Amino acid sequence: MSESIEARAKRLIAEQFGVDPEELKPETHLVKDLKMESLDKIELIAAFEEEFDIEIPEEEAERNVTVGQVIEYVKAKLGVK
Amino acid sequence: MENRGFLLGLDTGIKGLGVDLMEIERLKRSVERRGRRLLEKIFTEEEIRYCFSMGEPYQHLAARFCLKEAVLKAFGLGLGRGVTLRDIEVKLNELGKPYVEIHGRLKEKAEKSGVSRIIVSMSHSGEYAIAVAILTG
Numbered sequence: 408m409s410e411s412i413e414a415r416a417k418r419l420i421a422e423q424f425g426v427d428p429e430e431l432k433p434e435t436h437l438v439k440d441l442k443m444e445s446l447d448k449i450e451l452i453a454a455f456e457e458e459f460d461i462e463i464p465e466e467e468a469e470r471n472v473t474v475g476q477v478i479e480y481v482k483a484k485l486g487v488k
Numbered sequence: 489m490e491n492r493g494f495l496l497g498l499d500t501g502i503k504g505l506g507v508d509l510m511e512i513e514r515l516k517r518s519v520e521r522r523g524r525r526l527l528e529k530i531f532t533e534e535e536i537r538y539c540f541s542m543g544e545p546y547q548h549l550a551a552r553f554c555l556k557e558a559v560l561k562a563f564g565l566g567l568g569r570g571v572t573l574r575d576i577e578v579k580l581n582e583l584g585k586p587y588v589e590i591h592g593r594l595k596e597k598a599e600k601s602g603v604s605r606i607i608v609s610m611s612h613s614g615e616y617a618i619a620v621a622i623l624t625g
Contacts, residue, residue, distance in 0.1 A: 445557060445566070446510075446518055449529050449573070453522040465572055 412459075412487060416478045419454045423447055433475030459485060503603050504623035506561030508554040512617055515553055516546040530556070530573045538580075550617035551610040552578045558621040559588060559606060563597060571597075578610075586610055588621070598623075 570593040610619035
């Protein structure tokens, strides 16, 4: 079975911040918990665009500040319930 | 009386100050991981061309990244709200002194806040790059 959207998203976030994907909860905050800086954010956007073949404008990205929100955003972009 | 310096500061028309410091290696790692897609989210074509024409491209890229961040900080902004790092373009005059041109939403913001000039400086040494930006009326 192929990797789920949720697992792929968590893998990218975990790689970016050097944490274990298991540690990522829906409420994990990108800035407060993972200490996301400006360059992390741009890198993460580039990683998600490449992984899911989507375009992510920065003003859309900034509305998603938790792991759960990021996953929901990607699902919505891909038209997946 | 203690406020005099502050008032003098206002008299000189300074409207904002920003500084940013980064490890050059940090940017290099990011670019190596994400390639051209990442570069194009931060830099204009002209900036990319210039930096890669130099012997040590990453120190030039990192200094420019810092300068863009310093300008955003001087405006009291983060990324988003329609502003991207590409809206701040770093150029060099004929003497090699840097200046910035701003575009898009950031330009509108500057006009609204009465900012007519952005004074900038950047540097790099060893592992680090640094830049400052001052906004004036």
